[in-house]
Amino acid sequence: MSERASIDFSGFSCPTSDGSAERIVLGHGGGGLLSGELIERIFLPAFGNPVLERLGDSAVLEELPGRLACSTDSFVVRPLFFPGGSIGELAVNGTVNDLAMSGAVTRFLTAGFILEEGLPIVDLERITAAMAAAAAAAGVRVVAGDTKVVERGHGDGVYINTTGIGVVPEGVDLDAGRIEPGDAVVLSGTLADHGMAVMSLREGLGFEAEIASDTAALHGLVVEMLAAVDGIRLLRDPTRGGVATSLNEIASLASAARRAAGREPVGIEIDDAAVPVAPAVASACELLGLDPLLVANEGKLLAIVAGDEAGRLLEAMRSRPEGRNAAVIGRVTRRPAGKVTARTPIGGSRVVPLPVGEQLPRIC
Amino acid sequence: MCLAIPGRIGEIYEDRGTRMGKVDFGGVVKEVCLAYLPEIEVGDYTIVHVGFAISRIDEESARQTLATFAELGLLEEELEELRATDETPP
Amino acid sequence: MKYLTEYRNADTARRLAAEIRRSATRPWAIMEVCGGQTHSIIRNGIDQLLGEDVEMIHGPGCPVCVTPLSVIDRAIEIAARPEVIFCSFGDMLRVPGSRENLFDVKGRGGDVRVVYSPLDAVRLAAENPDREVVFLAIGFETTAPANAMAIKLAASRGLANFSAIVSHVLVPPAIDAIMRSPGCRVDAFLAAGHVCSVMGTWQYPDLCRTHRVPIVITGFEPLDLLEGIRRAIAQLEAGRYEVENAYARVVTDEGNREAQAVLAEVFEPVDRAWRGIGTIPASGWQLAEAYAAFNAQRRFPAAGQPAEESPLCHSGEVLQGTLKPNECPAFGRECTPRTPLGATMVSSEGACAAYFHAGR
Numbered sequence: 001m002s003e004r005a006s007i008d009f010s011g012f013s014c015p016t017s018d019g020s021a022e023r024i025v026l027g028h029g030g031g032g033l034l035s036g037e038l039i040e041r042i043f044l045p046a047f048g049n050p051v052l053e054r055l056g057d058s059a060v061l062e063e064l065p066g067r068l069a070c071s072t073d074s075f076v077v078r079p080l081f082f083p084g085g086s087i088g089e090l091a092v093n094g095t096v097n098d099l100a101m102s103g104a105v106t107r108f109l110t111a112g113f114i115l116e117e118g119l120p121i122v123d124l125e126r127i128t129a130a131m132a133a134a135a136a137a138a139g140v141r142v143v144a145g146d147t148k149v150v151e152r153g154h155g156d157g158v159y160i161n162t163t164g165i166g167v168v169p170e171g172v173d174l175d176a177g178r179i180e181p182g183d184a185v186v187l188s189g190t191l192a193d194h195g196m197a198v199m200s201l202r203e204g205l206g207f208e209a210e211i212a213s214d215t216a217a218l219h220g221l222v223v224e225m226l227a228a229v230d231g232i233r234l235l236r237d238p239t240r241g242g243v244a245t246s247l248n249e250i251a252s253l254a255s256a257a258r259r260a261a262g263r264e265p266v267g268i269e270i271d272d273a274a275v276p277v278a279p280a281v282a283s284a285c286e287l288l289g290l291d292p293l294l295v296a297n298e299g300k301l302l303a304i305v306a307g308d309e310a311g312r313l314l315e316a317m318r319s320r321p322e323g324r325n326a327a328v329i330g331r332v333t334r335r336p337a338g339k340v341t342a343r344t345p346i347g348g349s350r351v352v353p354l355p356v357g358e359q360l361p362r363i364c
Numbered sequence: 365m366c367l368a369i370p371g372r373i374g375e376i377y378e379d380r381g382t383r384m385g386k387v388d389f390g391g392v393v394k395e396v397c398l399a400y401l402p403e404i405e406v407g408d409y410t411i412v413h414v415g416f417a418i419s420r421i422d423e424e425s426a427r428q429t430l431a432t433f434a435e436l437g438l439l440e441e442e443l444e445e446l447r448a449t450d451e452t453p454p
Numbered sequence: 455m456k457y458l459t460e461y462r463n464a465d466t467a468r469r470l471a472a473e474i475r476r477s478a479t480r481p482w483a484i485m486e487v488c489g490g491q492t493h494s495i496i497r498n499g500i501d502q503l504l505g506e507d508v509e510m511i512h513g514p515g516c517p518v519c520v521t522p523l524s525v526i527d528r529a530i531e532i533a534a535r536p537e538v539i540f541c542s543f544g545d546m547l548r549v550p551g552s553r554e555n556l557f558d559v560k561g562r563g564g565d566v567r568v569v570y571s572p573l574d575a576v577r578l579a580a581e582n583p584d585r586e587v588v589f590l591a592i593g594f595e596t597t598a599p600a601n602a603m604a605i606k607l608a609a610s611r612g613l614a615n616f617s618a619i620v621s622h623v624l625v626p627p628a629i630d631a632i633m634r635s636p637g638c639r640v641d642a643f644l645a646a647g648h649v650c651s652v653m654g655t656w657q658y659p660d661l662c663r664t665h666r667v668p669i670v671i672t673g674f675e676p677l678d679l680l681e682g683i684r685r686a687i688a689q690l691e692a693g694r695y696e697v698e699n700a701y702a703r704v705v706t707d708e709g710n711r712e713a714q715a716v717l718a719e720v721f722e723p724v725d726r727a728w729r730g731i732g733t734i735p736a737s738g739w740q741l742a743e744a745y746a747a748f749n750a751q752r753r754f755p756a757a758g759q760p761a762e763e764s765p766l767c768h769s770g771e772v773l774q775g776t777l778k779p780n781e782c783p784a785f786g787r788e789c790t791p792r793t794p795l796g797a798t799m800v801s802s803e804g805a806c807a808a809y810f811h812a813g814r
Contacts (some may be wrong), residue, residue: 203567203574204541204567204568204569204570204571204574204578205568205569205570206394207392207394208392208393208394209391209392209393210391211392273464279390279391279455280391280392282390282455283389283390283391283392283455284389284392286369286389286390286455286458287369287389287392287394288570289367336813339813344497344498344499345464345467345498345676346462346464346467346468346471346498346499346500346503346676347464347467347468347471347499347503348498348499348500348501348502348503349499349502350496350497350498350812351811351812351813353791353811356548356791356792357548357557360544360545360547360568361543361544361568361570362367362543362544362545363366363367363413363414363543363544363545363593363597364366364367364489364490364493364516364517364518364545364801366488366490366593366594366596366597366646366648366649367490368596368648368651369455369458370455370456370457370458372456380611381610382607389455390455390456390458397571397573397600397603399603399712400599400603400710400712400713400716401710401712402712409456409457411648411651411704413596413597413600413648414543414571414572414597414600415571415572415573415574415600416571416599416600416603418596418599418648418651418652418710418713419648419651419652419704419705419706419710421457421703421704422702422703422704423703425703426457426460426703428702429681429702429703430460433463433466433469433470433677433681434466436466436469436470436473447465447468
């Protein structure tokens with residue numbers, strides 16, 4: 001009898017699942033039995049609706065009245081769970097909000113998941129439940145989905161893509177070309193909540209604070225706003241890159257559209273003192289040397305509105321929880337063309353530039 | 365350099381022989397090394413840079429500075445004029 | 455926030471600014487040494503409130519701008535090593551080396567992590583015994599005590615996998631060098647308040663006397679800066695040159711003795727090359743021999759590639775105040791915040807970046 005070589009089996013794990021899987025394995029993305037289990041166990045119960053339950057290769061949707069709006073967004077956030085929410089809420093609210101910025105009410109959503117091998121299934125369940133709740137609250141149905149699995153180390157747990165289809169009501173025509181000097185810049189609430197909530201959990205930058213992400217669906221707020229006044233020129237949701245990025249984009253877009261029509265470009269001037277920031281968020285920004293104008297938001301919008309309608313618009317916005325801290329933060333001006341400036345609290349002026357890349361904490 | 369902001373010492377403890385504390389910066393609490401301020405006490409205010417308390421804020425001195433500013437006499441109407449020029453659109 | 459909000463009072467700021475405008479009877483140029491002060495000046499628009507006669511020259515007080523190119527290159531080299539977790543303050547990630555920056559290394563798969571405190575790097579070393587944790591220990595005298603304590607703690611906890619690239623710069627020799635440089639236009643200095651909270655004020659009277667310049671130790675909030683400027687102008691108008699402490703709530707004459715003791719133990723003076731300016735004698739700190747085991751530059755052999763500054767970059771002259779950013783031929787062309795050639799375009803308070811964003 002030959003000597004058997006001694007093999008250590010302790011590190012061995014079977015790449016197929018015995019059905020009692022606690023973690024995502026590569027097989028879950030294979031389209032076969034395991035993928036089917038995910039659909040049955042997690043996605044259908046969470047998103048269940050007649051369209052999805054047909055489990056066709058594509059969803060056939062009912063006829064929608066009027067102009068359609070469509071938007072897609074991918075969600076990549078670390079950590080997956082943070083005070084105030086998770087990647088799940090972001091994935092639904094983010095796309096609902098993108099569509100809301102065209103004045104559209106989202107009807108249908110798709111959800112594509114890229115899961116990292118090793119993701120605990122309970123995490124996927126939590127995320128999906130969060131998406132389902134957000135979708136229900138926003139009156140949206142998830143009608144199509146996809147799941148792929150990538151090898152351990154090739155993803156941050158979960159990446160989600162959602163594409164939304166919505167309807168733009170008649171008469172709604174939001175267009176940067178309509179922006180005029182004298183228009184008011186309105187912000188729906190406090191800045192930097194989301195970015196700082198996530199930052200508070202980042203390794204090395206961590207701190208304890210009562211800061212929660214502001215993730216929220218804004219379509220209801222937009223409907224109220226469009227009903228309250230006629231003079232809303234444009235809506236924008238300041239996510240990555242913050243209000244600074246959105247305002248710079250607005251100033252550029254408006255100037256380009258006006259130039260094309262043979263008109264003078266415009267700029268935007270904001271009033272630092274008028275920008276609402278929650279006290280703990282302001283402190284967290286001070287600590288890390290970050291400018292709230294450059295930090296991400298997930299439940300806020302900017303509106304450019306005719307100057308004389310700002311008051312009425314604010315009243316309408318403040319009647320809703322998502323708009324309770326709405327404020328006029330600035331004006332559209334004639335100069336400097338295409339740029340954004342801010343009046344500082346002590347009466348000086350500064351330029352609000354388009355941020356180059358991710359904002360990093362500083363010591364300087 | 366040197367981004368350092370004031371915070372209030374809430375708690376003091378030792379971590380493996382090093383003096384540490386929890387400092388409250390207007391609602392944000394962070395753990396800070398207090399090794400360089402052996403005499404500082406709970407309730408004191410300190411300036412913190414990159415996770416280290418480097419100086420105690422002297423309350424009396426702060427009060428004095430603000431008092432000297434207040435003495436910078438300007439007639440109320442001159443102040444109104446100054447405020448008004450800020451609001452003039454460009 | 456207490457001790458912050460009161461020093462941002464808009465009415466008091468206007469009064470101080472008015473007082474400055476009223477008291478300056480001829481042109482004066484004041485240099486603030488600290489990058490944090492430059493940041494606050496630009497953020498609050500303070501330099502626009504001072505009137506025609508008072509000019510602020512932004513000094514080389516930003517470690518981002520002045521850390522030698524060779525140090526950046528070494529950091530990049532070390533950060534690219536697979537066994538290394540490279541830790542750095544956020545400011546340094548986009549500073550251009552000869553060929554690329556730390557952010558690029560991260561993009562290529564290097565484990566580069568932003569830390570808020572050097573203690574985070576020490577913690578990472580304890581948690582990752584199978585990796586080499588390297589910390590980029592830069593900064594002025596304000597940051598040096600934190601970096602020194604981190605190294606001391608790593609030593610006392612036996613963290614053999616921890617090391618640091620130490621490259622500190624010192625303010626007083628810089629002030630001296632600036633005053634000696636030809637074409638120097640500085641009439642008075644605002645000294646760096648937090649540097650002085652560590653080092654005290656005793657290093658400045660000699661500089662005052664030698665160069666006959668007022669030196670006002672100044673804080674960072676709008677009222678602190680305006681008060682520092684006001685006192686500097688008052689001295690200049692009266693023909694005085696003294697050290698004044700306008701940040702007394704934080705700065706004492708002796709500074710922080712405990713910090714100074716640890717600094718003397720962990721670091722030793724060295725001639726330091728300031729990027730864009732040149733070598734200033736005894737203007738830096740390096741790791742003392744006693745802590746050589748924690749010197750990352752010794753632990754990781756150099757690849758030997760020469761440090762090459764872009765020939766188009768004039769950061770040095772900008773830092774010394776002898777060239778305005780918009781007078782540089784590369785400004786806005788080859789050199790922009792998106793494609794910076796030198797550190798003064800990368801840093802949020804670098805003069806070049808400030809000019810670019812202000813549309814000058």
